[in-house]
Amino acid sequence: MRLKPPDTVPERIGFLLLPRFAMVAFFSAIEPLRIANRIDGRPLFEWDLISHDGEPVVASNGMTLAVSSSLHAAPQVPSLAVCASFEPENGIDDELIDWLRECAREGCVLGGMDTGCYALAAAGLLDDQTVTLHWECLADFRARFPRVDVVESIYEVTDEGFSCAGGSAAIDMSLDLIRRRHGDALAKQVRAQLIHEQGRRPASRQRDPAIPQEPMLQRAMTLMEANLASPLSIRALANELGITWRRLDRLFARHWAMSPQQTYLARRLDHAYRLLCETPHSIMDISLACGFASPSSFSRAFRHQYGATPRQLRQQAVSNHAQ
Secondary structure, three states, X not given: OOOOOOOOOOEEEEEEEOOOEOHHHHHHHHHHHHHHHHHHOOOOEEEEEEOOOOOOEEOOOOOEEOOOEOHHHOOOOOEEEEEOEOOHHHHOOHHHHHHHHHHHHOOOEEEEEOOOHHHHHHOOOOOOOEEOOOHHHHHHHHHHOOOOEXXXXXXXXXXXXEEEOOOOHHHHHHHHHHHXXXXXXXXXXXXXXXXXXXXXXXXXXXXXXXOOOOHHHHHHHHHHHHOOOOOOXXXXXXXXHOOOXXXXXXXXXXXXXXXXXXXXXXXXXXXXXXXHHHOOOOHHHHHHHOOOOOHHHHHHHHHHHHOOOHHHHHHHHHHHHHO
């Protein structure tokens, strides 16, 4: 899943399965590769399944999957995906961390699926990199690993590594790999076999959060939506609601585990996302319409949220429309 193509075909990818890994994400990554092999008539991709001790691994759904090797008997592969899910840190120990660091020293490109980035971050292999993981874990991951740039996107592929949010996002990441290695035509054929909608790009958002049925929170969100171009300060917002800003802060923390400032920014960026994809307005006009003083501040905030700049997203939207 590395950006740079391998020297030989088939391309070999390792999958490290941690206890209670997300089977849906694992199979979502494997199946597009299997279908690509069948359509092309030759093995374009091969994979090795690895567990800590070489024994079968129980997934989060209770099913058990056999593997081909243990950590220290595993073949050297150009790319390795760490697959995890619930309680990802329970499968991390010094032996695993040492092994991951050795893989990195040998030039293996490492990635995480669902919550697999916890193991890579614990090994110190993600500092100053941009990664994504399942949205439920974003706040905890940011608190534990502040040196990692974590974003709420579908998947990320860079020169340093790769990551995806789990679930069906792994399909999109594998389709992107097939497209980059073997062309759009094969990727579209694989997508058709999977009965999968138009492939999502990395900047696609993971979720569309609903507003809890809390009257004061709904009023706050209505005020935010009505003041996207000229954002209110949080104190002004609280004054409009007739409550203290401390109470407003507690309200958002209780229902969304986010501050009012974070929520307000996310709504402005969500509006910008739709404008970039659905309208021909310039990036300058969109940045002003969403309350940003300059395109540069808009671009920084947008990339942190979606893993791509406004210009990159616009180019992707245009490309998707042309296909």
